[in-house]
Amino acid sequence: MEYKQLGESDLRVSEICLGTMTYGQQNTIDDAREQLDYAISQGVNFIDTAEMYPVPGRAETQGKTEEYIGEWLVKQQRDQLIVATKIAGPTSRMSWIRGENHRIDRPNIEQALEDSLKRLRTDYIDLYQIHWPDRYVPLFGAPDYDPKHERDTVPIAEQLEVFADFIKAGKIRYLGLSNETPWGVCEFSHVAKHLGLPKVVSIQNAYSLVNRIFDIHLAEACRFNQVGLLAYSPLAFGLLTGKYLNGIPEKSRLALFQGFGGRYEKFNLTEAVKEYVNIAHKHNLTPAQLALAFVRSRWFVTSTIIGATTMEQLKENLSAAEVTLDQDILAEINAVHARYPNPTP
Numbered sequence: 387m388e389y390k391q392l393g394e395s396d397l398r399v400s401e402i403c404l405g406t407m408t409y410g411q412q413n414t415i416d417d418a419r420e421q422l423d424y425a426i427s428q429g430v431n432f433i434d435t436a437e438m439y440p441v442p443g444r445a446e447t448q449g450k451t452e453e454y455i456g457e458w459l460v461k462q463q464r465d466q467l468i469v470a471t472k473i474a475g476p477t478s479r480m481s482w483i484r485g486e487n488h489r490i491d492r493p494n495i496e497q498a499l500e501d502s503l504k505r506l507r508t509d510y511i512d513l514y515q516i517h518w519p520d521r522y523v524p525l526f527g528a529p530d531y532d533p534k535h536e537r538d539t540v541p542i543a544e545q546l547e548v549f550a551d552f553i554k555a556g557k558i559r560y561l562g563l564s565n566e567t568p569w570g571v572c573e574f575s576h577v578a579k580h581l582g583l584p585k586v587v588s589i590q591n592a593y594s595l596v597n598r599i600f601d602i603h604l605a606e607a608c609r610f611n612q613v614g615l616l617a618y619s620p621l622a623f624g625l626l627t628g629k630y631l632n633g634i635p636e637k638s639r640l641a642l643f644q645g646f647g648g649r650y651e652k653f654n655l656t657e658a659v660k661e662y663v664n665i666a667h668k669h670n671l672t673p674a675q676l677a678l679a680f681v682r683s684r685w686f687v688t689s690t691i692i693g694a695t696t697m698e699q700l701k702e703n704l705s706a707a708e709v710t711l712d713q714d715i716l717a718e719i720n721a722v723h724a725r726y727p728n729p730t731p
Contacts, residue, residue, distance in 0.1 A: 387400050387401060387402065387428065387429030387430065387707055388400075388401045388707075389401065389431070390614070390688050390689065391614075391688075392513070392560070392587055392588055392614045392688050392689075393560075393585075393586070393587030393588050393612050393613050393614045393688070394585060394587055394612045395559070395560045395587040397468055397512060397513070397559070397560060397587075399431065399432040399468050399688060399689050400429055400430045400431045400432045400689065401682055401688075401689055401690065401707060402430055402432075402678075402682075402689065402690055402691075402692055402703075402704060402706070402707055403430070403432040403433070403434050403470075403616060403689040403690065403691045403692070404421070404422065404425045404430050404432065404433050404434065404691075404692065404693075405434050405618065405691040405692055405693035406418070406433065406434065406435045406439065406451050406454075406455060406693070407435070407436070407439045407440055407441045407451060407693060408440055408441075408693060408694075408695050409435075409439070409440055409450065409451040409454045409455070410439070410440040410447050410450025410451050410453070410454055411440035411441065411442075411444075411447055411450075412440070412639075412642070412695045413695055415454045415457065417695075418454040418455070418458065419454075419457075419458050420697060421694065421697065421700055422455070422458050423458075424697065424700060424701070424704075425700065425704065426462075426467075428704050428707075429707075430704070431466065431467055431468055432467075432468045432470070432689055433455065433467065433468070433469050433470065434470045434471075434590070434616070434691055435451050435452055435455055435469075435470070435471045435472075435506075436451070436452075436471055436472035436474070436515075436517055437449065437452065437471060437472065437473060437474055437483065437498055437501065437502050437517075438472075438474045438480060438483060438517065439451035439452070442643050443479070443480050443483075445482035448480070448482055448483060449501070449505050452471065452502055452505035452506050453505045455469070455506055456505050456506040456507035456508070457507070459506060459507060459508060460507040460508075464508060467512075468512045468513065469506065469508065469511060469512050469513075470511070470512060470513035470514075470515060470562070470616075471502050471506065471511055471513075471514065471515070472514075472515040472516070472517035472564060472590075473490065473494070473495060473498040473499070473502075473514070473515070473516060473517060474488055474498070474517050474518075475488060475490060475516060475517055475518040475519055475520055476488045476489055476490075476520060476537075483498075484497055484498065489520055489539075489540050490516055490520040490540050490545050491540045491544070491545075491548070492548045495545075495548050495549065495552070496548075496552075499511070499514065499552060499557060499558070503557065509556070509557070510556055510557050510558065510559060511557065511558050511559070512559045512560065513559065513560050513561075513562050513587070513588060514549070514552075514558040514560070514561055514562070515561070515562035515563065515564045515588070515590055516545075516562075516563055516564060516566075517564050517565065518564060518565040519539075519563075519565070519566060519567075519570055520539045520540045520545065521536070521537070521539035521570075522535045522536045522537050522539070523565070523566075523567055523570070525565055526565070526649050527648070527649030527650075527652075527730065527731065542573055542574055542577045543577050543581055543583070546561075546574070546577060546578055546581070546583040546584060547581075547583060549561050549583075549584055550583050550584050553584050560584075560587045560588075561584050561585075561586050561587065562586055562587060562588035562589065562590060562616070563586050563588070563589045563590070563613075564589065564590035564591065565590070565591060565592075566589050566591065566604075567604070568603040568604050568606070568607040571586070571589060571604065571607045571608060571611055571613055572607050572611060574586045575611040575613070586613060587612075587613065587614065588613060588614045588615070588616055588688065589604070589608060589613050589614070589615055589616070590615075590616040590617075590618055590691070591604065591615065591616075591617070591618065592617070592618055592619045593615065593617035593618070593619075593620065593681055593684070593687065594617075594619060594620045594621065594622045594626060594677060594681060594730075595622070595626055595658070595662050595676075595677050595680055595681075595719065595722075595723070596622050596625070596626065596655060596658055596659070596662075596726075596728065596729050596730045597619070597622065597728055597729075597730050597731055598723065598727075598728055599728055599731045600615065600686070605686050608686055609686065614686075614687075614688030614689075615684075615686050615687050615688055616688060616689050616690075616691055617681050617684075617687050617689070617690050617691060618691045619691075620677060620678055620681040620690050620691070620692065621674060621677050621678070621692075621703075622650060622655075622659075622677075622730060623639065623640075623649070623650050624638065624639060624640075625650055625655065625659055626659060626662060626673055626674065626677040627672075627673050627674045627677075628659060628660075628663040628666075628673045630659075631656065631659065631660060631663070649730060650730050652729045652730050653729060654726045654729040655726075655729040655730055657726055658722060658725075658726035658729050661722040661725075661726070662676060662677065662719070662722060665715065665718050665719060665722070669715055671709060672702060674699075674702050674703060674706065675702065675705060675706045675709050676709075676711070676715075676719075678690060678692065678703060678706035678709075679706050679709040679710065679711050680711060680716075680719060682706065682707070683710075683711055683716070692704070
């Protein structure tokens with residue numbers, strides 16, 4: 387396992403991060419303990435969660451993921467682990483999280499942070515992330531930006547001022563973004579520099595063989611603002627494992643939560659996945675290993691977030707840390723990308 391500096395922070399995170407959004411829904415607390423123990427034994431020091439987890443979000447399960455991690459975390463050497471969580475942004479759904487007003491303002495940030503600290507059974511969060519922006523942006527596979535959807539929003543300076551207070555209080559170490567745009571990265575960075583407020587050090591956005599949108603504009607914005615990418619959904623909801631090519635397996639996410647994978651119901655996706663699966667088999671790799679090794683190979687990726695519902699999946703995903711793709715394989719991948727560019731943006 388290799389470790390990389392996260393943005394301009396002093397955090398050195400494992401190149402693979404353990405995602406946990408299935409804990410409390412598809413995974414029991416015993417499953418969670420087993421996964422966490424194994425991941426740490428393999429060199430993972432970075433754990434990512436969110437106040438809204440597990441997914442899909444439901445009132446009766448919200449917060450269970452953090453609770454499961456907290457029961458495990460309290461028995462660990464806390465200063466050897468980097469724990470990241472997220473505050474949910476505005477949404478017309480999930481009214482069970484802080485009522486119907488999810489704005490990223492002082493009352494919401496304070497309540498969300500204190501609730502997460504309590505569930506995680508810790509005094510501080512290493513990386514506190516805005517799960518999605520307070521302002522309107524197209525999210526989770528939505529189509530192009532449309533000004534008519536713009537809404538009243540908490541100014542970025544005001545958001546940063548609140549986070550600054552909690553950083554000074556020692557409850558947050560660093561701040562990150564998620565599901566952000568190039569404009570958002572640049573504006574958060576500019577406002578922080580201009581006003582002497584905490585700078586964001588990371589962005590958690592989707593990135594995979596079938597979604598390389600980050601390459602186009604965000605890569606430049608993050609490079610010049612020294613913001614590291616935490617790549618989520620590197621297996622595209624499991625589709626890049628190839629397991630859905632011959633139907634939907636029982637107990638898979640697409641079987642259990644119909645409609646939950648709508649982001650991936652796109653033109654040319656199946657064709658692209660078939661090509662990537664063929665490349666993996668040609669080079670004696672599993673499709674998951676190929677997909678994860680590709681994400682790890684990108685110069686702007688600080689850590690790749692993996693998630694698993696079984697120990698077999700977790701072990702396979704972690705084994706990708708030992709895989710380095712040579713230039714011939716990368717050329718084959720890029721040839722497929724040229725034919726089927728970004729089918730699931």
